[in-house]
Amino acid sequence: MRDPFLLLGVGHDADDDAIREAFLAAIRDCPPDRDAQRYESLRQAYARIATRRDRLAFEMLDREFPEPPDILDRAAPLSGSRRPDPGVLRALLRGER
Amino acid sequence: MAKKRKKQAKRASSSRALSPEDLLRAGREALAARRYREAMDHFKAVAKTDTDGSVWEAGLAEAYRGRALELQAKGMEREALMIWENLDRLLPGRAPDPAHLILCLRMGRSAIVAQGYKALVQGGESTAARALLQAHLAASCLGEGRAPDFLEADDPVLRDAEPARAALEAYCRGEEATASEALRRIPFRSPYRDYAAAMKALLMLGTDSSAAERLLARIDADSPFHAFAEAVRLAWLPEPAFLDALRQAGPQSRTLAFALRGWPEERVRLWQELEKIDASANPLQLVGLLDRLREPLGEPWARQKMRALVLAKMPRQPPPAAMRAFSHTDWNLISAQHVEDDYDLWTVVDRWRTVFARMRADYPGSAEPGNDAALRIALLQRRLATELKLLKTPAGSEVEQELEQSLSLDPEYLPGYLLLIRHFRESMLPKEARRILAEAQRRWPEDVELLNEALDLALDNGAFKKATGLARRILAKDPINRRARRSLYQAHLAHARKQWRGGRADLALREMEQAESWSDDAGGRARVELLRGIVLLETGSGDSDALKAACERAAPGAAGWLMLALEAARVGVAPRALLKRARFGKVPALKRDDVLAFARLLREEAETGGDVLAEALAPFQSALEKAARLKLQREDYETLCESLRLAGHALLRATFAKAALKRWRGDPLFELHAFQAKRSDPRHVEVTLSDIHRLETAMDRAQAEGDTRTAMRLEQEFRKLYPPPAFDPFAPDEDFDDDDFPDGDFDLGPPPSEEELRALLDLLEGTPEGRRLRDLERELGSEEVLKALAEAAGDIADMPAPPRPPPPAKPRKRTRRGKSRPKRADDADPDSDDNSPDQLKLF
Numbered sequence: 001m002r003d004p005f006l007l008l009g010v011g012h013d014a015d016d017d018a019i020r021e022a023f024l025a026a027i028r029d030c031p032p033d034r035d036a037q038r039y040e041s042l043r044q045a046y047a048r049i050a051t052r053r054d055r056l057a058f059e060m061l062d063r064e065f066p067e068p069p070d071i072l073d074r075a076a077p078l079s080g081s082r083r084p085d086p087g088v089l090r091a092l093l094r095g096e097r
Numbered sequence: 098m099a100k101k102r103k104k105q106a107k108r109a110s111s112s113r114a115l116s117p118e119d120l121l122r123a124g125r126e127a128l129a130a131r132r133y134r135e136a137m138d139h140f141k142a143v144a145k146t147d148t149d150g151s152v153w154e155a156g157l158a159e160a161y162r163g164r165a166l167e168l169q170a171k172g173m174e175r176e177a178l179m180i181w182e183n184l185d186r187l188l189p190g191r192a193p194d195p196a197h198l199i200l201c202l203r204m205g206r207s208a209i210v211a212q213g214y215k216a217l218v219q220g221g222e223s224t225a226a227r228a229l230l231q232a233h234l235a236a237s238c239l240g241e242g243r244a245p246d247f248l249e250a251d252d253p254v255l256r257d258a259e260p261a262r263a264a265l266e267a268y269c270r271g272e273e274a275t276a277s278e279a280l281r282r283i284p285f286r287s288p289y290r291d292y293a294a295a296m297k298a299l300l301m302l303g304t305d306s307s308a309a310e311r312l313l314a315r316i317d318a319d320s321p322f323h324a325f326a327e328a329v330r331l332a333w334l335p336e337p338a339f340l341d342a343l344r345q346a347g348p349q350s351r352t353l354a355f356a357l358r359g360w361p362e363e364r365v366r367l368w369q370e371l372e373k374i375d376a377s378a379n380p381l382q383l384v385g386l387l388d389r390l391r392e393p394l395g396e397p398w399a400r401q402k403m404r405a406l407v408l409a410k411m412p413r414q415p416p417p418a419a420m421r422a423f424s425h426t427d428w429n430l431i432s433a434q435h436v437e438d439d440y441d442l443w444t445v446v447d448r449w450r451t452v453f454a455r456m457r458a459d460y461p462g463s464a465e466p467g468n469d470a471a472l473r474i475a476l477l478q479r480r481l482a483t484e485l486k487l488l489k490t491p492a493g494s495e496v497e498q499e500l501e502q503s504l505s506l507d508p509e510y511l512p513g514y515l516l517l518i519r520h521f522r523e524s525m526l527p528k529e530a531r532r533i534l535a536e537a538q539r540r541w542p543e544d545v546e547l548l549n550e551a552l553d554l555a556l557d558n559g560a561f562k563k564a565t566g567l568a569r570r571i572l573a574k575d576p577i578n579r580r581a582r583r584s585l586y587q588a589h590l591a592h593a594r595k596q597w598r599g600g601r602a603d604l605a606l607r608e609m610e611q612a613e614s615w616s617d618d619a620g621g622r623a624r625v626e627l628l629r630g631i632v633l634l635e636t637g638s639g640d641s642d643a644l645k646a647a648c649e650r651a652a653p654g655a656a657g658w659l660m661l662a663l664e665a666a667r668v669g670v671a672p673r674a675l676l677k678r679a680r681f682g683k684v685p686a687l688k689r690d691d692v693l694a695f696a697r698l699l700r701e702e703a704e705t706g707g708d709v710l711a712e713a714l715a716p717f718q719s720a721l722e723k724a725a726r727l728k729l730q731r732e733d734y735e736t737l738c739e740s741l742r743l744a745g746h747a748l749l750r751a752t753f754a755k756a757a758l759k760r761w762r763g764d765p766l767f768e769l770h771a772f773q774a775k776r777s778d779p780r781h782v783e784v785t786l787s788d789i790h791r792l793e794t795a796m797d798r799a800q801a802e803g804d805t806r807t808a809m810r811l812e813q814e815f816r817k818l819y820p821p822p823a824f825d826p827f828a829p830d831e832d833f834d835d836d837d838f839p840d841g842d843f844d845l846g847p848p849p850s851e852e853e854l855r856a857l858l859d860l861l862e863g864t865p866e867g868r869r870l871r872d873l874e875r876e877l878g879s880e881e882v883l884k885a886l887a888e889a890a891g892d893i894a895d896m897p898a899p900p901r902p903p904p905p906a907k908p909r910k911r912t913r914r915g916k917s918r919p920k921r922a923d924d925a926d927p928d929s930d931d932n933s934p935d936q937l938k939l940f
Binding site for chain 2: 003012052053056057059060061062063064065066067068069071072074075076077078079080081082083084085086088089090091092093094095096097
């Protein structure tokens with residue numbers, strides 16, 4: 001299961017209101033009828049950190065293993081899309097995978 | 098090589114032995130089965146005897162083509178090219194094959210490509226072949242950055258190359274509008290059509306994934322732009338599908354995806370490192386990585402995840418990184434969580450209390466109610482009652498204390514008060530419940546849930562008028578509050594029982610009318626009717642027929658009788674005597690529906706905490722024992738055993754479990770019920786070897802059948818019999834204090850005799866220690882070994898007493914009410930062998 005803070009895109013110091021807003025914004029972008037699986041993960045993430053007590057309990061009692069995307073997002077976050085070198089596209093067009 | 102020649106010779110000899118017709122047929126069969134080399138041999142053999150090429154030429158060409166493509170698919174392009182060349186030699190002048198030309202293009206044989214392409218363009222009969230080759234020429238033109246020099250000036254490959262190249266370069270410079278404009282200049286039927294589709298999908302990145310996917314889906318697997326399209330698709334994938342697909346992707350596809358998704362170099366390196374770690378097989382491998390990356394990951398998060406990893410592999414020795422990184426609180430948390438599932442109750446409670454003590458010491462300001470440190474402790478304290486459900490265990494008093502302390506640390510948490518109030522009510526401690534209720538109502542005077550608790554407390558206390566007032570107050574706030582209505586019904590019914598027990602049948606009947614008016618279901622009204630029937634019969638104003646009719650309305654058959662018996666027991670009327678007075682006669686033989694209705698009633702009564710079950714069941718004991726012999730379904734037995742477990746009726750539970758075992762021999766679930774029922778019967782506290790064997794067999798079977806729940810329940814029974822050792826990395830430093838225990842010698846009796854030592858050797862036969870002793874015996878001789886053993890035993894006897902295991906963290910007396918906790922079967926007995934020092938390592 002993904003880290004709920006990363007999934008909702010909020011910092012660890014976010015308060016109840018900020019987390020609720022992030023959750024509502026996320027489900028507005030991805031309502032259940034468009035992507036039920038993502039909606040369910042968002043819902044579960046929100047349930048885990050909705051209140052201050054939930055967040056403290058999560059921090060102390062979390063038994064989930066770290067997911068590779070969580071480690072990557074935390075330790076080396078994305079730096080913004082950049083354009084590829086034309087050489088890469090040419091190599092792919094030559095059939096090099 | 099010799100083997101290959103042998104195969105070739107075998108194929109050739111088989112061809113020689115056949116007639117031309119047979120050879121042709123065999124060749125076609127081999128072609129259909131994709132045995133191209135065999136087909137080639139057969140058709141070549143025909144060619145030697147038959148000069149009419151129309152018979153075998155097509156087959157031979159197809160066999161060569163098949164073989165060449167087969168080799169190409171294996172990456173053996175040189176060998177494939179040789180096959181094509183051999184085919185050209187065998188059948189000169191045939192139309193060029195685009196597959197051959199595409200291979201030549203890839204291998205730089207431009208003369209052959211030029212010749213073949215010219216033939217295809219001039220021939221004009223194979224549009225698809227020409228289009229395919231043109232698409233490959235277009236891809237080559239873009240990939241190599243230059244066009245083949247044999248193309249005519251008006252060739253579409255050459256003509257559309259300029260906008261295609263312009264789109265690529267503009268895209269890479271980030272000029273999306275220019276790129277789109279260039280793509281628009283590529284006609285629909287251009288050899289660059291697939292390229293244009295892939296580029297358009299690339300330009301859509303991050304916007305409309307379904308439109309992009311539709312564009313990419315148009316590109317066939319044999320298109321020269323397929324690899325490009327696949328790379329674009331990879332870049333589009335959502336996580337975590339992207340990470341999975343990344344493993345299969347080639348380096349160029351990855352580079353494109355990394356750039357488009359904004360992966361910095363350090364992220365790529367970290368991903369490569371993560372790929373080498375098989376976290377599912379060994380999660381501890383991740384601990385070192387998390388430790389190294391503690392700063393970028395965030396210290397609390399890294400430790401949180403490291404704790405999860407170490408906890409999952411407890412009690413395995415944690416990696417050094419964890420030993421370095423964890424604080425005492427971390428270790429205490431891990432240790433407490435580790436023992437939760439399998440260890441005995443007191444270990445769990447003690448470990449958690451150690452955590453609380455440690456946190457109080459570690460977190461400055463934890464005494465200030467409402468701050469994070471205080472909330473953390475309060476959360477864990479509540480957890481003993483909520484998640485671990487330890488309130489109704491022999492450690493309930495300790496958990497209760499923790500729960501009460503949690504209120505002072507987290508006073509703004511209403512569910513904490515409700516939990517404690519309900520617990521005190523259920524524990525028949527109304528005074529304590531009222532104290533907590535008063536505290537809570539000072540903060541939330543009009544809270545409906547608290548008013549509901551006040552109502553229930555008033556009912557418990559027999560303050561029916563107060564209860565009625567509270568219920569009306571709740572209903573004024575929340576007119577459809579079912580709980581209040583039900584409480585009012587129960588208040589009047591309980592009051593009616595009280596009035597009847599107090600000899601006021603008139604007032605009891607009036608209360609029953611009130612109860613009936615608040616009842617919102619037929620079951621509630623039936624219960625009132627039964628009570629009314631009892632009261633009227635006992636006062637001489639009713640008759641048995643009316644009571645029988647009330648029973649029938651309450652529930653058909655014997656279940657109605659049981660409802661009557663339960664109601665009679667509640668008002669202090671002996672059920673057996675009542676049934677006799679009302680001339681109910683002998684309890685009829687129970688049918689399946691009756692026993693299932695009994696199971697439901699037992700569950701309901703057990704859930705409401707009723708204590709009249711044994712008395713109410715007494716008249717039906719014999720009928721129920723007989724009913725165990727009915728041919729019930731497996732799930733019926735399961736329901737009955739479970740209901741009887743809840744009702745605490747060990748005898749009947751054992752009866753039904755045994756009856757089920759007669760039909761489903763060795764069924765793990767019924768073995769569990771039979772064992773637990775036997776254990777809860779005070780006459781059968783001893784566990785025999787046969788019991789253990791049956792438990793083991795049942796557990797193995799449950800595991801083999803995938804019945805995890807029963808397997809776990811059986812395993813818990815085992816753990817109760819043989820609790821495993823606990824792991825606590827700080828135990829020697831923190832929990833043990835030699836000064837707490839007086840020194841003294843253990844009296845181990847006289848040193849063992851030679852016979853006893855020999856018997857010990859025999860007992861150890863087959864164990865590692867036994868084998869080592871036998872080796873020593875062979876090496877040093879029997880006498881020396883026995884002497885060493887005797888000396889070792891003497892040393893033990895002469896040793897001062899080693900420290901004993903520590904006492905529990907806190908005294909386990911119910912200080913407030915002066916009750917001591919009940920003794921548990923699995924509690925350590927100070928006189929038992931369990932408390933003796935660990936066996937010294939002699940070997």
